[in-house]
Amino acid sequence: MIDMIKEWYSRHFSNPQVVILALLLVLGFSIIIFYGEMLLPLLISIVVAYLLESAVQKLQRIGVSRNPAAYLVFILFLILVVVSLVSLIPLLSEQMAQFFTELPKMISATQRALMRLPESYPGVVSQDQIRELMIAIRAEIGDVGQKVLSFSLTSLQNLITWAVYLLLIIILVFFFLKDKRKIQDWVISYLPKDRALVKEVWIEMDMQIGNYVRGKILEIIVVGVATWVVFALMGMNYAILLGLLVGLSVLVPYVGATVVTIPVALVAFFQWGWSTEFFYLMLGYGIVQALDGNVLVPLLFSEAVNLHPVAIIAAIIVFGGLWGFWGVFFAIPLATLVKAVLNAWPRGGLAGST
Numbered sequence: 319m320i321d322m323i324k325e326w327y328s329r330h331f332s333n334p335q336v337v338i339l340a341l342l343l344v345l346g347f348s349i350i351i352f353y354g355e356m357l358l359p360l361l362i363s364i365v366v367a368y369l370l371e372s373a374v375q376k377l378q379r380i381g382v383s384r385n386p387a388a389y390l391v392f393i394l395f396l397i398l399v400v401v402s403l404v405s406l407i408p409l410l411s412e413q414m415a416q417f418f419t420e421l422p423k424m425i426s427a428t429q430r431a432l433m434r435l436p437e438s439y440p441g442v443v444s445q446d447q448i449r450e451l452m453i454a455i456r457a458e459i460g461d462v463g464q465k466v467l468s469f470s471l472t473s474l475q476n477l478i479t480w481a482v483y484l485l486l487i488i489i490l491v492f493f494f495l496k497d498k499r500k501i502q503d504w505v506i507s508y509l510p511k512d513r514a515l516v517k518e519v520w521i522e523m524d525m526q527i528g529n530y531v532r533g534k535i536l537e538i539i540v541v542g543v544a545t546w547v548v549f550a551l552m553g554m555n556y557a558i559l560l561g562l563l564v565g566l567s568v569l570v571p572y573v574g575a576t577v578v579t580i581p582v583a584l585v586a587f588f589q590w591g592w593s594t595e596f597f598y599l600m601l602g603y604g605i606v607q608a609l610d611g612n613v614l615v616p617l618l619f620s621e622a623v624n625l626h627p628v629a630i631i632a633a634i635i636v637f638g639g640l641w642g643f644w645g646v647f648f649a650i651p652l653a654t655l656v657k658a659v660l661n662a663w664p665r666g667g668l669a670g671s672t
Contacts, residue, residue: 339515343659351640359483363490365531370395370495372532388495396488406558413559420555424588428452519658526658527651533618538565541610548602555589564603568610569646571630575607629653 349357370391377387429452435443494501509516542565549557560582567574582603590596633653637645645652 338510338512339519339659342516359486360490363487363494366395366487367491367494367498368528369532369535370491371498372528374495384499385496388498392492392495395491399484399488409558410562413556417556417559420588424584425452427588428584519655523651523655523658526654530651530654531648534569537568537610537614537618540614541565541568541606544606544609545603548606549599552595552599552602554586554599556585560585564606570634571650573631573634575611579603629657 350361373391373394374384374387377390378384382390429448432448432452433445435448436445542561545564546557546561549560554560563578563581567578570577583600586596586599590599630650630653633649633656634646637649637652639645641648
């Protein structure tokens with residue numbers, strides 16, 4: 319047994335570059351797992367700067383020097399943040415408040431509709447089953463309400479902290495854009511000179527993560543705005559809130575679209591009942607989902623790594639469990655990181671990869 323372990327270790331870790339790569343991966347994941355919450359503003363600013371870097375590079379390709387390009391992109395980013403804070407967030411807060419105000423009426427309407435099922439389907443559904451279901455639904459909604467209330471109170475108490483975090487993120491984004499080369503050189507100065515394997519993995523991941531994150535942000539915006547426009551044109555309640563939920567649902571492949579359809583259908587049903595408006599609304603929503611899956615996703619992610627659905631769902635479960643929202647958001651890039659490391663990992667004791 320010991321000889322087998324020694325042989326396995328010699329085959330996979332005799333190459334110094336493999337040891338360097340393994341140590342960097344362990345160090346990076348350890349920092350995020352144990353200090354991720356503390357370093358959240360720094361991590362968010364890195365992600366935002368990474369997104370904005372493509373715009374800076376496009377300006378450089380048309381002849382704009384680095385600093386003016388960084389300043390221009392940062393100013394546009396700052397304007398977007400201010401507009402979002404001034405206009406979008408108050409609207410979302412207002413619609414959320416209205417939704418939770420109307421929620422008891424929705425529950426009562428659901429209960430009345432469900433209580434008619436035993437009359438329509440005797441022997442299949444009983445009133446006792448309906449009562450148990452409604453008790454479970456009320457309990458779940460009560461838990462959600464408590465969490466929302468707790469979150470609201472915590473947000474009010476920590477308003478200054480969040481304001482400081484936002485200011486820090488904006489400042490960090492500015493310096494990450496302006497001094498990108500200096501920061502990269504400083505980080506590289508602490509890495510060993512013999513880092514060809516690390517460089518190989520990074521080059522592959524830099525392209526893949528960049529394409530994925532930029533494409534996913536654009537997909538969220540396009541799907542969210544398109545859904546909001548469809549809902550608003552039809553006069554649906556909570557159009558902005560539901561549009562945001564539908565946009566964010568694209569973060570979780572195969573599952574998000576299914577889950578978010580439930581609140582969309584419920585709100586539409588409570589507003590119009592079984593009417594032509596309800597079916598037209600669901601038809602428009604279905605068209606948006608179909609265009610997203612069959613047109614937008616292939617267009618945005620044509621260069622993405624082909625991962626099996628089982629690998630994607632497993633990555634969402636693992637990384638989402640570790641890091642919550644950000645784990646779900648970066649589940650596919652992290653899965654491609656694992657795949658890139660496995661592809662670059664030498665299969666024998668000699669240097670090089672297959």
